[in-house]
Amino acid sequence: MPFAHLTGTVEAMTENAHHHQHHGGHENHDHAGLAEILNLDAQVLGSYLEDTTRWAAQLVGGTPATIVDAGAGSGAGTVALAKRFATANILAMDKSAQMLVHTLEAARVRGVEGRVSTVQADLDEPWPQIASSDLIWASSSLHEVSDPEQTMRQMFAGLNPGGLLIVVEMDALPLFLPVELDDCGAPQPGLESRLHAAVALQEWNSYPEWSAGLERAGFELVDKRSFPSVSSAAPGLTARYAQTFFARFRQALEKVVSADDLAALDRLLAATGTESLAHRTDLQVRGSRTAWAARKP
Template identity: 55%
Template sequence: MTEHAQHHGHSHGGHSHGRAGHGHDQHGEGHAHPSGAELAETLDLDARILGSYLEEATAWAADLSAQKPASIIDVGAGSGVGTLALARRFPNAHITALDKSATMLSATLEATAAQGLDGRVAGLQADLDEGWPASATADLMWASSSLHELTNPERAMAEMFEALNPGGLLIIVEMDSLPSFLPETPPAGSAVEPGLEARLHATLASNGWNQYPEWTAGLERAGSAVERRHFPTTGSSTPELAARYARTFLGRMRNALAGSAAPADLASLEVLLGDGPESLERRGDLVVRGHRTGWAARKSQA
């Protein structure tokens, strides 16, 4: 999404988000910044519902790695969902979760300890706007929904690439569209306008949301050829989880859209966020959809 600082979050999916940069919200710069608790819930919901892309993305990283990585850094680890996915994909690697937020790092280490991974995962608190930590080197660096939050992401990419071990791999993943929840065509007689989400997303984009970081040129300047891959995701969730995520996200959209969206669209949003028969919790047609793009850059063995 990248919702330029989104990015889950998640996200942004989704967004991450109290991460490696300013702690910006995964879903929109300067608009309705969430509290720490709201941010944590958004990241958790994004991971639980749209996290299946992690299986594909970590498999892609494994395929591209010249050799099995012994050391991995999860840059902007957030709530730790990526750290856990990396630990599952690379069972023999030592993983460092790097984040600016001590709270997020604590949550990540608690999550990994609960999975019996405390011996394989360490935390590193660092603000990448102040520069890359000199001691942080790795065979694989993974940055999901975090780099766009930095003041100078291209400098950070160059520093990360420099800190890669010879033959190492840098993977960057970003949300490339805002999550959507509603069917394209509402039921007959619905008070929700057809095409609502597409129009709201377009308005948000014109207000500075969903700025899509295109990292290819910056990675090439860092000294590498770049591979790029798209990861479309339809979420797997219960109706209750889908409604919770939709309410969290659409509620922030409502705050950001006040005074800029069409009155009929704002009225439709109020219907969804209300408690009537078409409210999010009473609908049976919510499907969470999200899309991410990955970039991969490999350092030479020399």
């Protein structure tokens, strides 16, 4: 997801603002690729949306009338919010016009288009003139802005008193390969953990613990929870999601990982062979999110 600068896809989900500032080519994001990986994530690991929106409903107090999905992406969160809060109007905000097209299409497919509207806006800029809201949702988006605390302050200003900000981040990139155990039955680091460590050095999915920043922006921290995702996706879908990630790893790490790991990556990505992601049946996709709930007093 997560979760954007998969020079188009996984990067777009994961790299932080610092990385952005040094890679101007991100203006040319492969939006279709990003939308695809976000949609795959929602289909394979999207159970967290059910859990996080239920938790938000318990915390928000009352019935929110207006909700902003800040950095809506392909609209998985927007749709989940519209389903959870059946009378709320959801405003999807994103700097990418293409993403907002995906969001509107997702809303149409799920039959909630009547309560979903969009605004193209850069979270790094002063917010557009929009009605203040009861709930702001920022999933895998806060770590992408240049100055997250400035964005938090704008979110604070954009909420009604008592309103809730929910920030969601991927705890780590999703894991797909079966866990290798050592002689004592303990998980042992394998290819996938080496790849994750290598992309961490490129600041994929990099973000601070948000609590202190939220408090500095004026929020009261209400709760912080971890939400593991449980996948019941068909093997073909899981394989596609895995292929997308591993292809991005290969692209990002070609000059970094050992020759052995590169060869292993190529066997995973090959169209045929016993290790091919396209054919193996032992993939075990695991992922989890952390969410912060912060209230404007």
